[in-house]
């Protein structure tokens with residue numbers, strides 16, 4: 664940082680993180696911020712992963728069906744390309760865990776070039792471990808909002824989500840590895856539940 668920030672051609676931006684387990688309202692919070700920015704006339708780009716099958720391909724859809732327009736991208740390379748098309752003031756990334764650790768340098772490059780980036784995603788896997796790249800973003804962000812869901816057994820704050828299986832298949836039979844970045848992490852109420860620390864029962 665220069666001593667006199669006014670002398671800088673464009674000041675560095677900020678990284679804001681919204682993290683939590685499934686059902687914690689992360690996408691709703693992201694959309695709330697995007698709506699506010701749009702009202703304020705900010706040049707906003709909203710990106711989602713095209714793997715997120717909950718969404719139609721041009722919008723972020725939350726569990727309660729609200730949506731806002733988003734550009735679907737299939738990988739980090741395409742994401743970086745889309746961000747370069749214009750000088751965006753705010754870049755919002757939905758379900759960032761789908762992009763994997765390669766997203767980290769791309770986000771910090773955007774921030775260094777002056778954009779405010781909001782990264783929203785799962786920070787915990789279904790078996791209770793850290794889910795990169797969110798923990799890295801949380802460590803280096805200017806602002807972190809950590810949300811919890813509601814335990815479906817006792818109603819207390821839930822920091823975990825766990826898989827509850829699907830008819831005709833045992834949970835063991837279709838358990839991917841914790842770091843699998845695929846559609847199995849999207850899901851809805853039918854395959855995952857929010858759990859507090861006491862009621863969380865990891866698969867292994």
Ligand SMILES: [Zn+2]
Pocket residue numbers: 814815816817818819858859860861862
């Ligand atoms: Zn509980």
